Amino acid sequence: MATIGGNIFAHHPYGDFAVALLALGARVVLAGQGAAKPLEDVLRERGRSSTSPIIAAIEVPRPRDPRAFAFAKVSRIKPKGVSVMSIAAHLPREGGRIRGARIAFGAMGPTPLRATAAERVLEGQSLDAATIARAAQLACDGLDPPTDALASAWYRREVAGTHLKRLLEKMERG
Ligand SMILES: Cc1cc2nc3c(=O)[nH]c(=O)nc-3n(C[C@H](O)[C@H](O)[C@H](O)COP(=O)(O)OP(=O)(O)OC[C@H]3O[C@@H](n4cnc5c(N)ncnc54)[C@H](O)[C@@H]3O)c2cc1C
Known part of the structure; x- marks a missing residue:
């Protein structure tokens, strides 16, 4: 059905949409469990629990500035399509400074994951060449990329920073 x-629980290399939702700060309502929970908590708990609650609804905050959000899907020429990795960034700005940075990677761990080290580097800063370079350097911190038929863990680690840099540079250009 797709x-x-x-898509939130599809294993890599699928699950691109879940990556975008994670960067946007989506919240998830689980059937029979009342209040919405952050998507990242639901992803983490699913890995630990033997039960699999059903997602009944998803709440996605609308970004105030659509230009503060960007998404990139990195795939091979052959086979074209599925992701070597996907990256989503939501970098809202106030007075030129980033407030509430969220960066998420897909196919860089067992579930979509936030790149918290890169987020910390960007938080409170302006998006410029120096901060982008620092964020790119830390892109893989805390991530645990898999080896699958599309790419090895080593390759994913090698290229993640470059792809994050390109995405952030595109956002910088506006
Ligand atoms: C050839 C092909 C290529 C594709 N390429 C991509 C791609 O590049 N990028 C991409 O993002 N997607 C891609 N997809 C789609 C992706 O596979 C689907 O989005 C994903 O499998 C979800 O499909 P589904 O809703 O049918 O869920 P299923 O595949 O049936 O389920 C996926 C998992 O989620 C669980 N699940 C399903 N619904 C719920 C729910 N409501 N609550 C809790 N758990 C649930 C299931 O138990 C299962 O563990 C591709 C699919 C195909 C067939």
Whole structure:
């Protein structure tokens, strides 16, 4: 069916949409569990739990400035399509400074994951060549890329910073 709920739990190299939702700070309502929870908590708990609650609804905050959000899907020429990795960044700015940076990677761990080290480098800063370079250097900190038929863990680590840099440079240009 290719539902959004299914995409959240699809294993790499699928699950691109879940990466965008994670960067946007989506919250998830689980059937029979009342209040919405952050998507990242639901992803983490699913890995630990033997039960699999059903996603009944997803709440996505609308970015105030659509230019503060960007997404990149990195795929090979052959086979074209599925992701070597996907990256989403939401970098809202106030007075030129980033407030509430969120960067998420897909196919860089068992579930979509936030690149918290890169987020910390960007938080409170302006998006310029120096901060982009520092964020790119730390892109893989805390991530645990898999080896699969598309790419090895080593390759994913090698190229993640370059792809994050390109995405952030595109956002810098506006
Ligand atoms: C050839 C091919 C290429 C594709 N390429 C891509 C791609 O490049 N990028 C991409 O993002 N997607 C891609 N997809 C789509 C991706 O596979 C689906 O989005 C994903 O499998 C979800 O499909 P589904 O909703 O049918 O869920 P399923 O595949 O049926 O389920 C996926 C997992 O989620 C669980 N699940 C399903 N619904 C819920 C729910 N509501 N609550 C809790 N758990 C749930 C299931 O139990 C299962 O563990 C591709 C699919 C195909 C067939």
